Amino acid sequence: MKAVKEMSNWDVEKIRADFPVLAQTVNGKPLVYLDNAASSQVPQVVINRGAKYLREEHSNIHRGVHYLSQHATTAYEAAREKVKRFINAREAKECIFVRGCTEGVNLVAYSYGRKFVNEGDEIIISAMEHHANIIPWQVLAEEKGAKLRVIPMNERGELIIEEYENMLNERTKIVAVSHVSNSLGTINPVKEMIAAAHKFGVPVLLDAAQSVPHFPVDVQDLDADFFVFSGHKMYAPTGSGVLYGKREWLDKMPPYQTGGGMIRAVSFEKTTYAPIPEKFEAGTPAIAANIGLGAAIDYLNSMNFAAAARYEHELLEYATEKLSAIEGVKLIGTARAKASVLSFTIENVHPHDIGTILDQSGIAIRAGHHCAQPVMRFFEVPATARASFAFYNTREEVDKLAEAVEKVIDVFA
Secondary structure: OOOOOOOOOOOHHHHHOOOHHHHOEEOOEEOEEOEOOOOOOOOHHHHHHHHHHHHHHOOOOOOOOOHHHHHHHHHHHHHHHHHHHHHOOOOHHHEEEOOOHHHHHHHHHHHHHHHHOOOOOEEEEEOOOOHHHOHHHHHHHHHHOOEEEEEOEOOOOOEOHHHHHHHOOOOEEEEEEEOEOOOOOEEOOHHHHHHHHHOOOOOEEEEOOOOOOOOOOOHHHHOOOEEEEEHHHOOOOOOOEEEEEOHHHHOOOOOOOOOOOOEEEEOOOOEEEOOOOHHHOOOOOOHHHHHHHHHHHHHHHOOOHHHHHHHHHHHHHHHHHHHHOOOOEEEEOOOOOEOOEEEEEEOOEOHHHHHHHHHHOOEEOEEEOOOOHHHHHHOOOOOEEEEEOOOOOOHHHHHHHHHHHHHHHHHOO
């Protein structure tokens, strides 16, 4: 890989000052947080917005006529409008609040699958999916007597698109694929994959958990039918997330859960359901978390997000260069198009030992199968160590990572 001579003109220290957690020490060392693919950190402005809601606005939303309920409802629906603009949805009502990607995928698998998938039909996923985008489709296939087909990948961790295109046929009922792999960092050519599926009238769900935090997305330009992402990976609280769906599909799909808030009228003889988005938002939602998601979107909109994406890419290139130069380190996932994930192994060292020793140096990474056991089996490893980057990470932190990896090798030499 071509050496990275210098980084973009990105004021990373100014950005870091927005995140209070980054100022702490761990085991007597400055925290180096490189576990952003699991959960990103939260800026002070998002913390403040959540505290303001809990301190001044806390009330149940919708149908309340009193002051607090009106204010909470306004803030909650304003967050939905922010989501709509952030991903360029056609209308805010196409943006369903969920607890995260897992719930979003399950909603579509249950609701769309219940209505449109039948015995003998086919569902296509890829070889690099997170378990949350495998298991719901497995369950659906088993219940319906459908067939689950898997797009293969090559040794670089790239999907073999020719194989995918050959899989599509009149029996295909849905394609569900990651925009960016959480375990490899591969950016999949999803716009082309969606176009190929649409030639057969097949809708496509994108798991965008690892794309939305790292570069601008436009669901209309992608022409995605369903698009799910989690707030906690994009600088927002846990428990927040979004399922975007085209109205033409959402209107046809039955509810995922039932209860208060998603009805028009209830009698013992019959219940009629509310329109979208309420139809898919039964019960009291995660009000504070989703208002926090709106605040996180405001924060991202306050910066040059495209410049942040460029900076992250340069940081990934630098980290790739540094770790590739260390004897005994093997990178897992070397796709030509990658986002901010760097998975690796060290010869004769279990990834959990790597993570433990790095933690002693104040460095937080993820060690394990990353909810992607089929990926681990493909690369014939039990697990990997995964460093994942955000726009608040620095070149100096990458240097500390490389030094700590060399220390691990010395310990096990």
